[in-house]
Amino acid sequence: MKFLFTGCLFLLIVFHAPAQTTGDFSLVHTIKGTFTDFTVDDLLNVYSLSPTNTLTKYGPNGDELFRYSNNEMGRPATIDVANPMNLLLFYPDYQTAITLNRTLTESGQFDLFGPDLLEITAACLSIENKLWVFDASNFLLKLIDERGQAIEISDDLSLYFDKTPVITQMEAHKGYIYANVPESGIIIFDNFAQFDKEMPIPGIKHFQYSKNNLIFQRDSSLFQLDLNSLKEKPIQLPRTITKGAIAKVKHQFVYICDKDKGIEVWEFRGKKEVRE
Template structure:
């Protein structure tokens, strides 16, 4: 990394309130064919292709693979619980769980066996449950492992006059975040009741941590602060960004050329 670029990082971080006393330190670079990247709370990195997930544990210098039986370019991998990773294939409605050793830990759930609705999104929920976005009914629904519905929202089209297609959802601190490109982020409580809408405009991936939304804009990672309602540029890469993920200690950025760059967030 050249000196000018490193200075840019420090200045960018200083502008963002929650990063005022922190900077990004290059940690690792990996050449890959991945399309998506994830980081869990234990700082494991997951690289996702159409047919497999690669888990990198840099502390123990190990790499473990999990191969999909049926390739799916829209595969969803939720690592919110690193000991019970959710894998959902929208193409065949299969929901799997794998453990931290990347082996299946439960029987495969086929959603089309208990619903005929269109289900493009699924994510992990507390108490071994899961959320799904029901595109047919335009609502979120929560199920337990017995496939009993515990909660559901009102139709979401009542909350917005614009057409939308959610691309991502995640539960964080007992709230569910539904990310809608070019529209905003809808927040629901743990009972599926609508809380509020964050009017953040993004085209690709967005993530949430420490009261801030991080999102992709071209070849940059932007920050939207929910308290000041301001946008800041966190970092600019050489090439367009395909995906990213962030936790309390690391930022992983996957560029469209397959290059993964991991930054350590340091004081």
């Protein structure tokens, strides 16, 4: 059964402490709770995933707005918030992708079972609200519609690599699809599913696209890769983070999630760097 909860039904507290500063950063607030994953959209809304697989949306000030829980599907491998009005949750165990509106109410579903879709390991929404998927059974990237019909299909990606790639995360931005293969790096495709290039950056935990830059986490550090110059540089963080923590950036803010310590929201007030 699926449930939609509003923040008034739960006592998940956002802790507003006295301003804490460290170097060029100031701690804005901390969203208290135990989380296994999180992400941030372009409007600075935060989406957290709990150990019970409940997705919670918070506004930019940290106030809880909406909840979504799906006890049938397990843990989503993808929380795609590239379009804050149309979110995507991908559940690999059930080969299903569900779309949500801005209030985290279900608005659609892609059933990924079928003769042409056998082992989907990653998915993301296209700009046209179709679905990009990677099928590990035949190493093909596909753009499909809501009926599962393929609109675009890549070449067999195993032909490009010594080791067959397994894509774990994808994002679509400005006519390109960026795909993470943790063992080798980031693969870039054009909007027709054709292989463009590979960025040899192995060991990436997760990545974000930001104004022609890729922001990615490796172990306990964040890095920025300029897609024009292909130069990589570290991103300054407000504090040292543990290996298991997740760090992300959005505009002038840095978000740090330690599993049982909540999500810290830091504002960068030094020299302008990455802006998303």
